[in-house]
Amino acid sequence: MIGAVIEKEFRMFFRYPLRVISSILVGIVFLLQFVYFGQAVLGGRYSTLLEASTGMGDYPTYALIGYVLWWVSVSPMEAYVWGVRRELQRGTFETNVLSPSRLISLLFGLALSWLLMDSLLMGIVFAVGGLIFDIPITGSFILKSLPVIVASLAAFLGFGFIFAGLVMLLKNIGPFAQIFEFAMLFFAGVFFPLSVMPPWIRSLSNLFPLTHSAAIVRNLFAGGTYLQVADHILWLLVLVPLYWTVGYLIFRWAERTTRVIGYGGY
Amino acid sequence: MWAIEAEGLKKSYPKRIPLPFRRVEWVEALKDVSFRVKRGELFGLLGPNGAGKTTTIKILTTLLEPSGGTARVLGFDIREDAREIRKRINLVAEGERTLYWRLSAYENLKYFARIYYVPREEERKRIETLLKLVGLWGRRNDLVMNFSRGMKQRLAIAKALINDPEVLFLDEPTLGLDVQSAVFVREFVRKLVEEERKTILLTTHYMAEAEELCDRIAIIDHGKIIALDTPEGLKRLVRGEETVEIRARDIRPEKILEAPFRMAIVGDDPSTGIAKIRAQVDEEDLPKLVEWLVKAGAKVLSVERKEPTLEDVFIKLTGRGLRD
Numbered sequence: 001m002i003g004a005v006i007e008k009e010f011r012m013f014f015r016y017p018l019r020v021i022s023s024i025l026v027g028i029v030f031l032l033q034f035v036y037f038g039q040a041v042l043g044g045r046y047s048t049l050l051e052a053s054t055g056m057g058d059y060p061t062y063a064l065i066g067y068v069l070w071w072v073s074v075s076p077m078e079a080y081v082w083g084v085r086r087e088l089q090r091g092t093f094e095t096n097v098l099s100p101s102r103l104i105s106l107l108f109g110l111a112l113s114w115l116l117m118d119s120l121l122m123g124i125v126f127a128v129g130g131l132i133f134d135i136p137i138t139g140s141f142i143l144k145s146l147p148v149i150v151a152s153l154a155a156f157l158g159f160g161f162i163f164a165g166l167v168m169l170l171k172n173i174g175p176f177a178q179i180f181e182f183a184m185l186f187f188a189g190v191f192f193p194l195s196v197m198p199p200w201i202r203s204l205s206n207l208f209p210l211t212h213s214a215a216i217v218r219n220l221f222a223g224g225t226y227l228q229v230a231d232h233i234l235w236l237l238v239l240v241p242l243y244w245t246v247g248y249l250i251f252r253w254a255e256r257t258t259r260v261i262g263y264g265g266y
Numbered sequence: 267m268w269a270i271e272a273e274g275l276k277k278s279y280p281k282r283i284p285l286p287f288r289r290v291e292w293v294e295a296l297k298d299v300s301f302r303v304k305r306g307e308l309f310g311l312l313g314p315n316g317a318g319k320t321t322t323i324k325i326l327t328t329l330l331e332p333s334g335g336t337a338r339v340l341g342f343d344i345r346e347d348a349r350e351i352r353k354r355i356n357l358v359a360e361g362e363r364t365l366y367w368r369l370s371a372y373e374n375l376k377y378f379a380r381i382y383y384v385p386r387e388e389e390r391k392r393i394e395t396l397l398k399l400v401g402l403w404g405r406r407n408d409l410v411m412n413f414s415r416g417m418k419q420r421l422a423i424a425k426a427l428i429n430d431p432e433v434l435f436l437d438e439p440t441l442g443l444d445v446q447s448a449v450f451v452r453e454f455v456r457k458l459v460e461e462e463r464k465t466i467l468l469t470t471h472y473m474a475e476a477e478e479l480c481d482r483i484a485i486i487d488h489g490k491i492i493a494l495d496t497p498e499g500l501k502r503l504v505r506g507e508e509t510v511e512i513r514a515r516d517i518r519p520e521k522i523l524e525a526p527f528r529m530a531i532v533g534d535d536p537s538t539g540i541a542k543i544r545a546q547v548d549e550e551d552l553p554k555l556v557e558w559l560v561k562a563g564a565k566v567l568s569v570e571r572k573e574p575t576l577e578d579v580f581i582k583l584t585g586r587g588l589r590d
Contacts, residue, residue, distance in 0.1 A: 004380030012368045091363030094329055095425075099381040100352040106381065169283060259331040261280055262324065 001101050005109030006116065009083075013117055020121070027071065027125040034191050035063050035133065045133075053195040056218045060133035065221065066190035066214045068126045072118050073152060073210045074181045076160035079114035080107065081177040084167045094263050103255060104248075107164050111157055145217045148236070152213030155240045159209075161247030165254025168263065184208055189215070209239050267341055269433050269465040270303035270326060276334035277321050277489075292333075295321045297489040299335070303467055305432075308459045310480035311469040312576065318489040319469035320360065323435050326467070327357050340432060353382075356426040357435040364422055367411035371402050371421050374410060375428055382429040396424040400454070416447025423454065434458065436468040440475060452479055473576040485580060492583050497576065504546060504574040504582050511572045512543040512556075515565040525562075527555050530581045540567065544575075546582055 014020060038059050039045055051057030084107065087093040096106050130137045166173050185191070187201060188210040194202050205211045212232035219229045226233060276299075278292035296318045303309040311319045324330040326337055328348040336343070342350045358364075365374050375393040384392060397403040400420040410418060419439065426434060436455065440448040456479060458464045470476050476483050477497045484494040493500055511532075516539065522531055529545035547555050552569070559566055 001381055001383070004377055008366065008369065008373070008377045011373060012366065015368060090366070091359070092366060094359065095357075095364045095378075096381065097329060098327060098352060098357055099378070100349050100383065101381045256331075257284060259329075261283060262330055 002105060002109035002112065005106055006113040009110065009113035010117065023121050024124050024128075027121060028128055031064065031067055031125060031129055032132070034067065035060050035129075038063055038191060050193060053193040054189075054215075054218060055224065056222050058135075060129070061135050061221065062218060063191055064126065064129040064133065064135060065217050066188075068122045068129075069149065069152070069214050069217065070185055070188065070190045070210060071122050071125075072115065072149075073156045073213075074184065075115045075118035076111040076153070076157045077163050077177055077181060078118075079111040080160045080164035081167050081174055083110045083114060084164055085171070085174065088167075088171065088263070097263055104161070104251060107161070108157070111160055111164075115153060115157070141221055144220050148213050148216045148220075148233070151236045151240055152209040155209035155236065155243045158240065158244030158247040161244075161251040165251040168258045169254045169261075184210055187211070206235055207239070209236055209243075212236050212239075267305065268302045268338075269305045269307070270301075270309075270337070270339055270467060272302070272322070272326065272335070272337040273300050274335035275299040275322065275325060275332050275337060277318075277325060277330065278333045295489055296325075296332070299486070299489070299491055301484050301491060301494055303465060305465050306459065306463045307481050308455070308466045308468065308479055310476040310483040311467065311486055312471065312473065312476045312483050312580075313469075313486035314471055317486045319471075319486055320437055321489075322486070323357070323437050323467065323469060327355060327435055328352060353429065354431060355433045355435065356429055356431040358419075358422050358426045358437065358439050360437040360441060365410050365418060365425065368409060370407050370409055371397060371413075371424075372406040374421065375425060378425050378428045384428060392428065392430075396427055399427075400424045401450075414447075416443050416450070419443055419447060419451060420454075423451070427458075431464070433465045433467070436466060438469055438471070440470070440472065448475075455479060473580075477576050483576070485576075485583065487580075487584050493579065500576060500579045501574050504578045507546045507574075507582075508549055508552070509572050509574045509578050510545050510547065510552065510555075511570050512545065512559065513540055513567040514543065514559060515539050515541070515567065517541045517543065517559075517564045518562065521562040525558065527551070527558070528581050528585055529555070530577070532577055544572070544578055544581060546578060 042050070042059055045059055046057050047059055048057060050059060050062060054062065056062045084093065087096065097103055126137070129135065163173065163177055187205045188208045189205065190210070194205055194211070197205070212235045215232045216229045275296050276294070277296040278294050280290040280292050282288065282290045284290050299318065299322055311322060313319050321330065325332045325344065326339055328344050328351050331345070338344065339351045340354050344351060366377070369377065372393060375396065376389065379389045379393060394403065397406050400423055402417060402421055402424065405413070405417070410421065413421065423439070439455065440451050443451065452475065455466060455468065459466055468479065480497065482494065482496050483500060484491045485500070486492070493503065517531065519531055522529060522543065527545055527547055529543055532542050532544045534541040545555060556566055556569065
């Protein structure tokens with residue numbers, strides 16, 4: 001049944017090649033802007049300051065890893081917020097609720113399909129970024145990074161259920177979700193090292209799985225081992241079940257409340 | 267066993283979202299709705315907009331939690347056994363946006379077949395049968411966005427039959443359809459009951475539709491069932507009273523609501539400004555009614571005796587027309 005949701009979403013998205021192309025172009029344009037801006041501020045591609053604080057001195061590589069991970073990480077939230085909202089607007093949400101499939105499974109399928117679609121698109125952006133900035137991406141690096149990326153995305157899939165519940169209840173929470181997504185861009189060390197942030201923000205950033213996955217992947221790219229980033233791995237292992245539990249409980253509460261007020265639409 | 271049993275259903279909606287620690291006011295949509303539908307029966311819920319028809323359907327289809335009362339569908343409790351009910355029912359909801367417009371007709375049915383757990387070996391055959399049944403097999407690969415409203419409604423009906431439901435809920439199934447499509451839907455619905463032995467609960471505010479299709483009708487108004495019987499039984503409520511239809515110009519609807527007679531506007535033609543009024547009056551009161559209309563500023567064009575319809579029943583029971 002989750003497969004049916006994925007098939008439906010893929011069909012609707014890839015049926016329009018222009019939409020696919022524009023999504024990739026938007027991804028590349030944003031990346032270029034951030035990388036060139038960062039290089040302008042740093043005075044060049046390589047920064048000893050950056051290397052001292054993060055272990056990775058090459059700014060395009062630093063930014064490319066953080067940016068691609070951020071984009072893919074927010075896609076479950078995007079799916080829950082905009083995907084569910086679109087279903088509500090279409091009037092198809094209640095049609096889905098009415099089926100004997102569990103709503104939480106249908107929504108998980110929706111988030112997973114958006115995540116897979118974004119992973120495909122960002123895979124292309126990552127490859128293009130690698131070519132443009134001459135970053136040596138190897139197969140072994142990707143393979144070594146995959147478990148970490150999967151763990152990080154799993155945390156976001158669970159966390160996103162908070163938004164799925166809220167969107168059913170409050171309908172229009174898109175702007176709130178966007179604030180959260182962009183806050184994560186700041187607080188997870190996507191484009192600049194967290195060492196420039198005040199200590200309390202650094203502590204807060206530990207709650208974002210992205211902070212840890214980006215740090216681990218960058219470390220692996222620089223030739224480091226899992227052992228060197230054991231603290232980040234531990235954080236991820238704590239955050240995955242934590243976010244699933246919190247997300248699930250809030251979703252169930254929102255679902256019960258929505259059955260009182262009605263799923264409705266727009 | 268009854269297909270549907272509703273007992274004292276009540277439903278209130280909050281004016282604001284009921285968040286923890288927030289005091290909210292509630293609006294009563296259903297006050298007391300009780301009825302039973304037999305298996306294989308085509309049962310109608312007739313009432314004006316806002317009477318509580320859609321709320322009743324949403325409760326019975328487990329989309330909404332009632333505030334009070336109980337209901338069972340095919341013997342399953344709507345609160346406790348929602349999933350069991352959902353396996354055995356389906357709904358054609360009001361409006362045309364219940365399908366994915368960016369998918370083809372075939373892809374839509376395939377998606378719904380999957381989320382209804384239709385066995386894979388049956389899926390293809392069932393989709394083909396349904397699309398042929400609603401006359402869309404030839405357009406199966408076309409995107410729904412290119413369909414007319416009538417075609418979308420036919421596909422919505424096919425979608426609602428994908429799980430071969432025992433009970434089918436139809437919420438205003440002909441609303442906004444052209445005459446030809448509405449006729450198709452009505453004939454199809456009747457066939458589902460007569461040939462497929464489906465139980466159907468249909469809501470409508472079209473009296474003729476309710477009268478033509480339904481075995482029994484419950485008239486609902488302001489969240490309460492005010493009458494329940496066969497169409498003939500309901501019409502007997504107004505038999506013996508004079509029913510007249512008046513055609514007149516320059517009628518002011520707000521005046522009609524204040525009239526000291528049981529009457530209601532049942533139709534108007536904006537291009538000519540002529541409105542139709544139905545009224546129940548004794549023969550000796552008819553001149554007084556015409557006099558009252560003239561005093562209210564109307565130009566009376568004709569007065570005719572008519573056979574009573576369900577609209578007259580509604581006027582008798584509520585003092586208003588279905589459109590007021």
